[in-house]
Amino acid sequence: MLELPALLSADDLAAIRADLQRTDRLDGSATAGPVARQVKRNLEVSGEDPAIKRIGDRVTAALTGSRAFREFAMPHKIRMPIVSVYEPGMEYGNHVDAPIMGDGPIHATRTDLSVTVFLSDLASYDGGGLVLETATGPRHVRLEAGGAVVYPTHYIHRVEPVTRGTRLAVITWMQSRVRDHEERQILYDLAAGIRALPENTGKAERLLLHHVFTRLYQKWTAV
Incomplete structure (x- = not known):
């Protein structure tokens, strides 16, 4: 697992937040598998929204521009991200992300690593911690806006209930050049x-x- 406390710059955050003000939010369970759908209660920006491409390009540029990320992840493919929104009462219970995302030999991605990029200031919401079930016990991650965490996709993980404010995050997955x-x-x-x-x-x-x-x-x- 790798934490990047300041992956996004202030300009990146401002641009992403401006884009998100003009987007519609859909039921997030639509993008979950049949098992995860039962424990997923959040909203997501539509993947068809033009803002997703702009946000994805910014996040991808920040990731590939980070030496620590490149050396840790050794990325081969990075998927276009989703933007998740958690309002009071929303959560995502224990689940495992899909091992393969996308269709066909060109678009299919083996999901070796997951990335969560936090967009909300910590003081603006309560709850919403990302909990990763690692071999050494649960790891609780809740970073300041612009921070990111990279972790093996096979981890069982969850997002704790938000009790105040709004938790915004960008989520993406990647296939590494080194599978193991x-x-x-x-x-x-x-x-x-x-x-x-x-x-x-x-x-x-x-x-x-x-x-x-x-x-x-x-x-x-x-x-």
Whole structure:
């Protein structure tokens, strides 16, 4: 799991919020599978709304512009996002997202990683925390506007009930070039370790570690 506390800039947030003021909201259960639909109570901006493309382009540009995201996720495909809206009394109970989204060989995406980008100021609403059921126990995520969290799509997760205000978020999914989560984590840690080497580390030693990274990446990646 990776947190990006300030993924979106103030200009990004302002533009996205301006777009959302002119959109209609639909019943969010329409985009859920038969099991998740039973526990999903929220609203979503229509995927046909032109604002979705503009919002999606901004979020995608911010993600791909983040070095931490690129090294952690190693993205191959990023889906056009949805915008979720939770008002008082709304929630999304425990569920698992679909392992494949889209149709056909071109548009189908294996969903290795999910991204939630928070759009609402924390002080403007209560509740609405994203809870991820990880191997080490539940992780509660509730970030300031512009912050994002990236997590394995296979996690059971939920959005707690909103009790005051409105919770806005952008949600998207991606297919990584490295399918296995453990292999991807090893590469991420190795890259961080190489960057953290002391300045007096010899060129030969740096090259050797870079060589190891490259060989592992080539071994584990798929395009």
